[in-house]
Amino acid sequence: MVQRSKARAALFALFLAATSSCAAKGSDGPRDGVAAATDADRARALLETSAPLPPRVEVVALCDAVAVLASKEANADEQGRLYRLAADLRARVWRLDRADGDAREALELYAASARAARGKEAGCEADRARSILSGEMQADATAAYRHLYLAKRKYGSLAESSPDSPCLAAIDRHLAMAVAHRPTGEELAALEREGDRAETLAKAPVSASAEAEGSAAAPVVASAGAGDVVVAPTGLAPAKGPVKITKIEKYSGEGGGRVVIHLSEATSFKVGALDADGGRDARIFVDIDKAGAKGVARETEVGGAIKRIRTGPRADSTRIVLDLSAKMHRRVFYLPQPFRIVIDVSARAPETAAPTAGGPRTVKRVAIDAGHGGDDAGAVGPTGLKEKDVTLDIAKRVAPLLADELKIETLLTRDRDVFVPLDERTARANAFHADLFVSIHCNASETGEARGVEVFILDELKDTSRAPARIAALENGVPVSGALDPAALDAEMASIANRLGSGQVAASSRILGLLLGRATMASLTQKYPDTSDHGLKSAGFYVLAGAEMPAVLFETSFISNPEDESRLAKADYKQKLADGIVNAIRAYREGKK
Ligand SMILES: [Zn+2]
Incomplete structure (x- = not known):
């Protein structure tokens, strides 16, 4: 019990440090049109006020609007700021009513912000906030220590260009505060090795799939990688008009599962996958061009191999994310008339054996x-x-x-x-x-x-x-x-x-x-x-x-x-x-x- 309350106190201290520095950060103001300014300004106002938030559904819609704005923003610095804004607001919603989905969305938004401001002070700040939220979400001070340590390693080169980096100084303070929760022995050695990888990855050029989702520290599996089969209609372009997601069917057992996305018409789609990282599950995602997510549940708990399905609006597409119980073999294909995207995940590797020369076959x-x-x-x-x-x-x-x-x-x-x-x-x-x-x-x-x-x-x-x-x-x-x-x-x-x-x-x-x-x-x-x-x-x-x-x-x-x-x-x-x-x-x- 003593250990638990100590851990909670440590997490709370980290959270206070994170929020105070966030509130102190000034707003640079939007540079977009009037409507754009309204959403971003409203979001900023909600972060700075101590008054209660409007109903959850309104705040979530505002977060989405700001995230969509961010995805359309061409200027990387401004994009990073907008993602950060949406992330902070979503994290605030989570801290109020503790729905896991909000924390997961916030983690992804922080990751997007860090990507936009890669290698810069703002990127470090986004990763720092993400690490703290991740530790809080897992209610585990050791996990928080791990995430912060990895963020420090990832931004190690920042110390050269900006020796007085406030972000790195803050991370050092956090790590000092949380030193009681530092892993030991083999766990520490593993963490240091992971740190080496994070440092190397931070220096590597950004890959296309890393752009698509996840932090640079997360091992990214390209959509055409081993264990992934993607069958999209050949030569199909994004639909001309908006596409409706009419239904999402799901089936999930312990050994695998299937999700079928029914669409009002044929359109192109992209597939990506990420391993488990920073308190988030292994996941596979499909970006469906021109699709709107209106009327589709934002998050559906499933259970079994597919833990849940999440839906998120993007600038000109909708992202469907499957959180998985473990890393799985994946196949994504389409079916025509009516147009459907089928996502299969399986713990079992796809059949690759050469034809048997003869003799008995296994049928159990x-x-x-x-x-x-x-x-x-x-x-x-x-x-x-x-x-x-x-x-x-x-x-x-x-x-x-x-x-x-x-x-x-x-x-x-x-x-x-x-x-x-x-x-x-x-x-x-x-x-x-x-x-x-x-x-x-x-x-x-x-x-x-x-x-x-x-x-x-x-x-x-x-x-x-x-x-x-x-x-x-x-x-x-x-x-x-x-x-x-x-x-x-x-x-x-x-x-x-x-x-x-x-x-x-x-x-x-x-x-x-x-x-x-x-x-x-x-x-x-x-x-x-x-x-x-x-x-x-x-x-x-x-x-x-x-x-x-x-x-x-x-x-x-x-x-x-x-x-x-x-x-x-x-x-x-x-x-x-x-x-x-x-x-x-x-x-x-x-x-x-
Ligand atoms: Zn029949």
């Missing part, structure tokens, strides 16, 4: 996806049999067989009559670290004449007829008519899949698809010899996009045909379809081709 976990569900009935047969009921029935027959016969753990993406978004199904399979993904569906044709079994994978087009494209459009829930060209969508989806995958996953999907068609025909034809086999085809199914494992979509039979529908209603027929799936997985695991 399988994701079985019962198509449709809830409000989405899928296709409906002539007598009213619903696809969603057939697929769930088959999935529930597969799971116990896999467990009993093959000792395989199964994930059902749904185990009852409930709607699960397509994006989330693959996300669950990824987080489950499934070795295979099988999506179960019932086929439908316009005339109702077609019958038989058909298996699909998401790969480059082999069949250029429009039939698979039409089925994919149906399963994707996008209108087949209108301006939409299903074949073009297929080609685009195949291109996304190929740029995402290593080639190995696509090759394995093909093998699984062939085995599934063969095993199903073997299972069905003894009793139903008239079953026709439509073979393996490729089409742009959304539900297969972004699967980290070999994935197939199984069109069991045509529910639109009266005879197939009556069979799909029978337990015996559905059991034979389930047997087909299980036998295909067995054959795949045994290394068959």
Whole structure:
């Protein structure tokens, strides 16, 4: 207890020192137009007054306005001042009601201010304020000591150009006050090594990604670095008009997660990532050009691999930040019609293994996806049999067989009559670290004449007829008519899949698809010899996009045909379809081709 209150007293002393020097710092006055002067002046007034702040939402909006102003400012010194102003105000909000999101925003704004005034007194001051806030936020005097020490090392060269630097003198005073919290032994040695790195980084030229986010002391991972895959539409420019973020979907498990950002139209985006530093989590961010953040929650707690999602307006874009529980492998890609940006994070490295020469394959976990569900009935047969009921029935027959016969753990993406978004199904399979993904569906044709079994994978087009494209459009829930060209969508989806995958996953999907068609025909034809086999085809199914494992979509039979529908209603027929799936997985695991 004694130690704790001593630590708190030390933090409070640091905070007082920081705020008093901040208040003493004069304002240089805005040089922009009238509206600009108003926001910055209002922010300054709120910092200097001792009167209570206006409602939180107003102050936060003002902070945002000043930050946007800063991002547009061409003069680096003025930019640094504006970021600092927004940071101080946001930190004040945090000190009043202790919402973590405010502290995190303030930390980023201080970092932006320090970047703008890199190597100068004002940069040192911004980093000093950031260090103190960081220690306060962690409620840890040792952490505060660490951050201040690193700031001192980062601005070591300032002592040469300005021997009387007030910032360095203040840091020295802080460090002297907090000397009781200085780490010792191996921890101190590690801190000194980190200091060496901070000093070196401070002298290095500014990299593009360091410009994008984070302090110079933070290890910056370029968006094209190892473990990062980014698939953006080729040659896409920022949208001409404003873009709306219509929805943000999220799924997060312990092993990974997915965030899907729905946009009102296609636009360009940039991706960056940062390791954990200064009390902040490892994070990945996407800047979406021309997007507005109006009506989108500023901060959403998620839990699991993705701790939270933050949204921040910028000059001509919106930044979406994912705070992660640890550094993760990242994949960011887009899906067309409607335009979405998908952010996948995973504790597991992407599949990079060379194709195995033969022999058994590892299959310990399988994701079985019962198509449709809830409000989405899928296709409906002539007598009213619903696809969603057939697929769930088959999935529930597969799971116990896999467990009993093959000792395989199964994930059902749904185990009852409930709607699960397509994006989330693959996300669950990824987080489950499934070795295979099988999506179960019932086929439908316009005339109702077609019958038989058909298996699909998401790969480059082999069949250029429009039939698979039409089925994919149906399963994707996008209108087949209108301006939409299903074949073009297929080609685009195949291109996304190929740029995402290593080639190995696509090759394995093909093998699984062939085995599934063969095993199903073997299972069905003894009793139903008239079953026709439509073979393996490729089409742009959304539900297969972004699967980290070999994935197939199984069109069991045509529910639109009266005879197939009556069979799909029978337990015996559905059991034979389930047997087909299980036998295909067995054959795949045994290394068959
Ligand atoms: Zn379906």
